[in-house]
Amino acid sequence: MVRRFLPWPLPALLAWAAAWLAFVALQRAHLPAAWALVLACGLGTAASVLGGTWWQRGLIAAGFPLSLALTGAAGLPAWAWLVPLALLLLVYPLNAWRDAPLFPTPPDALNDLPDAAPLEPGARVLDAGCGLGDGLIALRQAYPLARLEGLEWSRPLRWLCARRCPWAQVHWGDMWRADWSGYQLVYLFQRPESMARAAAKAQAEMAPGAWLVSLEFAVPGWTTHGQLHHAPGGRPVWVYRMPGGTPL
Numbered sequence: 001m002v003r004r005f006l007p008w009p010l011p012a013l014l015a016w017a018a019a020w021l022a023f024v025a026l027q028r029a030h031l032p033a034a035w036a037l038v039l040a041c042g043l044g045t046a047a048s049v050l051g052g053t054w055w056q057r058g059l060i061a062a063g064f065p066l067s068l069a070l071t072g073a074a075g076l077p078a079w080a081w082l083v084p085l086a087l088l089l090l091v092y093p094l095n096a097w098r099d100a101p102l103f104p105t106p107p108d109a110l111n112d113l114p115d116a117a118p119l120e121p122g123a124r125v126l127d128a129g130c131g132l133g134d135g136l137i138a139l140r141q142a143y144p145l146a147r148l149e150g151l152e153w154s155r156p157l158r159w160l161c162a163r164r165c166p167w168a169q170v171h172w173g174d175m176w177r178a179d180w181s182g183y184q185l186v187y188l189f190q191r192p193e194s195m196a197r198a199a200a201k202a203q204a205e206m207a208p209g210a211w212l213v214s215l216e217f218a219v220p221g222w223t224t225h226g227q228l229h230h231a232p233g234g235r236p237v238w239v240y241r242m243p244g245g246t247p248l
């Protein structure tokens with residue numbers, strides 16, 4: 001949502017300016033330089049979720065520490081330069097990079113989903129890898145009566161998502177270790193390479209008639225129950241039904 005109102009490179013410029021302001025203000029408040037660096041880098045790294053691509057995110061997060069290093073403005077110990085890297089790993093843990101980087105579900109992408117995958121009121125729905133909550137927001141728009149849950153591996157993203165989606169239960173954890181058996185619909189926006197693993201997990205755990213829904217990436221070798229093409233950017237939404245459910 002914020003990205004729509006802040007075209008590139010505004011998010012980067014604002015994030016760098018905010019990080020510099022914070023750094024200067026914290027030092028004036030007599031905080032040790034290393035702590036001012038940690039907090040200002042934290043601000044830049046948190047703002048990196050405003051970037052639409054990995055390049056943009058990297059630039060937003062790296063802008064402040066790089067410019068600080070170039071200006072030589074702070075007499076910091078050598079270890080302090082590990083801080084930006086550690087913060088990046090906290091927001092984007094390595095196993096989450098392997099599965100899918102942070103790209104949000106576009107608004108309105110799932111509006112037609114209930115036609116293809118109807119659910120009873122109160123059905124449990126999981127966004128596996130819920131990021132900042134855009135998928136949960138789109139699911140809520142589609143299924144206002146569902147019980148929505150999100151699962152996210154990055155702790156800061158989970159925290160932000162829980163603030164953005166107070167009507168959902170947002171858990172921290174690895175979606176591959178979570179039990180999917182209690183969900184009537186599991187929603188994914190991951191990577192092509194993750195789809196075979198997700199399909200095997202869904203088949204092993206989900207109840208007959210439950211739905212596996214994937215934005216953009218299809219399950220190789222599976223027949224779809226339905227496919228939506230209305231998602232912005234021409235992204236397809238693939239809908240699969242676990243075998244053995246009652247006919248619709």
Ligand SMILES: C[S@@+](CC[C@H](N)C(=O)[O-])C[C@H]1O[C@@H](n2cnc3c(N)ncnc32)[C@H](O)[C@@H]1O
Nearest residue numbers: 096099103104105129130131134135153174175
């Ligand atoms: C492409 S984003 C999709 C975010 C959200 N589902 C949406 O559609 O707006 C993928 C998210 O999955 C998370 N993720 C990747 N691997 C994960 C895992 N094994 N367990 C939990 N979350 C994971 C990433 O951190 C990232 O936030």
